[in-house]
Amino acid sequence: GQSLEQPSEVTAVExxxxxxxxxxxxxxxxxxxxxxxxxxxxxxxLSYNALDGLEETGRFSSFLSRSxxxxxxxxxxxxxxxxxxxxxxxxxxxxxxxxxxQLTFGKGTKLSVIP
Amino acid sequence: xxxxxxxxxxxxxxxKQPVAFWCNPISGHNTLYWYRQNLGQGPELLIRYExxxxxxDSQLPKDRFSAERLKGVDSTLKIQPAELGxxxxxxxxxxxxxxxxxxxxxxxxRLTVL
Numbered sequence: 001g002q003s004l005e006q007p008s009e010v011t012a013v014e015x016x017x018x019x020x021x022x023x024x025x026x027x028x029x030x031x032x033x034x035x036x037x038x039x040x041x042x043x044x045x046l047s048y049n050a051l052d053g054l055e056e057t058g059r060f061s062s063f064l065s066r067s068x069x070x071x072x073x074x075x076x077x078x079x080x081x082x083x084x085x086x087x088x089x090x091x092x093x094x095x096x097x098x099x100x101x102q103l104t105f106g107k108g109t110k111l112s113v114i115p
Numbered sequence: 116x117x118x119x120x121x122x123x124x125x126x127x128x129x130x131k132q133p134v135a136f137w138c139n140p141i142s143g144h145n146t147l148y149w150y151r152q153n154l155g156q157g158p159e160l161l162i163r164y165e166x167x168x169x170x171x172d173s174q175l176p177k178d179r180f181s182a183e184r185l186k187g188v189d190s191t192l193k194i195q196p197a198e199l200g201x202x203x204x205x206x207x208x209x210x211x212x213x214x215x216x217x218x219x220x221x222x223x224x225r226l227t228v229l
Contacts, residue, residue: 003225009144031216033216040222041222042118042206042221043158043206043220044215044218048216056175067163082211087157087158101146101163101214102163103160103218104160105157105159106157107157
């Protein structure tokens with residue numbers, strides 16, 4: 001099976017930088033995704049890492065270390081509207097390829113941005 | 116471009132009653148997913164469709180849940196009969212292909228079973 005660990009809650013100050021970590025255990029691994037979900041809203045895609053390293057998209061960056069089964073989402077210049085839950089999700093793989101199209105989500109990290 | 120549309124947004128029913136959720140994916144998206152999200156948890160996949168074919172339904176509780184995607188566009192997820200533990204948000208998502216890295220989610224249907 002697959003398991004993902006991420007902190008349940010994080011609080012940060014407006015304008016600051018925050019890092020949300022995610023460690024995973026999977027049977028095979030294709031890539032790590034990040035989604036944002038505001039209360040009562042739909043999850044929205046933020047980023048995807050298949051290779052080691054940092055991917056930057058505006059104020060958001062995502063990092064992956066396949067050897068450490070670890071990734072993080074970095075949010076810079078925090079704004080009040082960034083208050084939301086953030087989910088890491090893995091695309092596992094198997095010898096037969098079955099299940100490789102399936103995303104397994106973590107439990108989410110609730111980010112609160114305070115003035 | 117219109118996003119994924121789901122209805123109803125909210126549904127309250129008594130246990131043992133049937134309930135159905137409807138999803139209209141983004142135009143041209145052949146892959147459709149149904150997820151269930153419990154409070155404080157991440158979405159969990161129930162079923163994945165490629166066009167009109169259910170290609171992964173291993174997580175769908177088949178004794179009470181059923182789904183269909185006629186003509187490979189709209190989809191309906193049904194629960195009959197509903198149980199208290201079925202209270203959750205049911206999310207529909209779509210993607211242009213099964214290997215696409217991005218899934219587009221609808222706003223979900225919040226089901227409360229009393």
